[in-house]
Amino acid sequence: MLQYFMPTRVIMGEDSIKKNPSVFSEMGKKALIVTGKSSAKKNGSLDDVIEVLSKNGQSWSIYDKVMSNPTVECVYEGASHARAEEVDYVIGIGGGSPMDAAKAIAMLACQDITEDQLFSGNYGKEVLPMIFVPTTAGTGSEVTSASVLTHHKQKTKIGISSPVLFPDVAFLDAKYMDDLPRDVTVNTVIDALSHSVEGMLSVRANPLTDALASVSIRMIASCFEALKKFDLSRKDRENLLYASTLAGMVISSTGTVAVHAMGYSLTYFKNMDHGRANGVLLAEFLRFIEEHLPDKVEQILSYMGMKNVDEFKDLLDELLGLKEEITLDEINMYTEITMPKHNIKNTIVEPKKEDIFNIYKSSLC
């Protein structure tokens, strides 16, 4: 089924949280704030939320133990916290990790799902209402129904997905990104770019998602020069944030493809940041697609004002810097882990085992 669906209400602009206190009061009396250890405290987003809750006379409890690439254990702990505190709704603040964790927590707080069932895809409809505040411009999690978790038993990252996991409201305010350091900025931008590019190369790509992807890619490309110099204006930060949300609106309907499937192993085994992992693989993946569908790749490159894949790879190399070392044995293992992933079958040209191996190899060796 070719479809587009994204029911989250997106509220935008500087100080949009403080300007819209009723959005919080309508959700219930007590909130569980799900976030990471420190960034939401530093960038002002947590303060803004707490100021609104205080003025509204609402109460809250904070669960701030979400680590990068949150684990299954983490979301069960967060859900226990939500139940113990008898919260009415969840506020997720942060990058992809706190937001993805917040979705799983909102569901596990209402439904009795064992760890064995967690990735079954069979969920009930009960979920706590969710308000999300992204503080990086990359994941798009604020407008998707997916929660990607680290699954140590399977030694990889794996997603749970359900229409009930769409947040109710997302607040987009680029001021929280003003002081994001270079590596986080670059990695998250590349994650967003990868979402739009992968969305266009999904078997579920359709005219509406392609339209969103085209403008998302153009907006990100308009910031390439500023990114290289790491001299980003607030306007650039806004472009990157909205482009990231548009990219999330793309993958909420298309899903991601082989790049994300492959990247998960680089993150799990080499501790490579999620966006960086996608960026390292993206150019060689496009070269693989180009062999089969040259027009499609030419179109994507044209949105970035680029002539060929080499030019794109040069840009990514400049942004990502020195790459991690990797052995052929490791690549063999990652290929085995990657092949069964559903994102592989979701790719417009389904890569074979040797294709996956070769993309890893030409990207990293």
Next chain:
Amino acid sequence: MLQYFMPTRVIMGEDSIKKNPSVFSEMGKKALIVTGKSSAKKNGSLDDVIEVLSKNGQSWSIYDKVMSNPTVECVYEGASHARAEEVDYVIGIGGGSPMDAAKAIAMLACQDITEDQLFSGNYGKEVLPMIFVPTTAGTGSEVTSASVLTHHKQKTKIGISSPVLFPDVAFLDAKYMDDLPRDVTVNTVIDALSHSVEGMLSVRANPLTDALASVSIRMIASCFEALKKFDLSRKDRENLLYASTLAGMVISSTGTVAVHAMGYSLTYFKNMDHGRANGVLLAEFLRFIEEHLPDKVEQILSYMGMKNVDEFKDLLDELLGLKEEITLDEINMYTEITMPKHNIKNTIVEPKKEDIFNIYKSSLC
């Protein structure tokens, strides 16, 4: 509040109705099909829907009395029909008129709202589920929460709007538009173009709606030459359909502005088609905005590959042909009727009475 919200599930592609029978069976046992007198019967859309309902073993009743610019009386009659037939959901098939009527019928079938209360903006949440099948590429009603009705007591068209009026599902299949005649095609395309342009010139315009509008305008502009020759391929028809839905996604968050407010009088008093009425006014409206915000208009024109408003006006003149005659007395009356409309205040540069008068005059005299 700057926001984007559009919760309708959009299903796309050739034969998408027949390929997705479960979408209908999940809605309930019995449908009310709301449509106009003839077009849905001619273009195959009604046959496709009935084939699916038959195969699903579902029943239906047809209300096919929706006229162009549907009246308040019409939607009350349709709602009585829905109550008498005890239907579970509504299927709206056609252009903007049947879809707008279907929304009001779906609400009036569940809520006791008097005619005096109908335009109050205070509605309950009860509404019959809705599946919409647009058979023109213009209105965008399949993805908006507005229903525009003809109000004889107020001698104008007026909208009712509520989040509960978003359809649950919209099916987009350009094959139903293959045989649309030239005038309907041109008028509806210009309506869609007007939605995207007006959306960018709304006080509620925001980065996400601007992004959707930009790609919608580009897609429509890519068909300008084919429209002039009236030599449209299926691919063109698809571009126009998706552009129209994107434009609907824009106005679902931004609303329309002065052009629509002004066009309603041309439709009510001169019986001018809705899209044509907008098209007649659009260039001179842009010229008015240009005096205050030249960069904004330049940006819109650039999406169409145009240098100035004159070039745009020439295109519209060529597409719309000879214009209706109108007197200054008529313009005075239309100006009086237009000024209190909420779309006037929704315009990024709020036009004064003399501005409205002048736009009418330079457009039509």
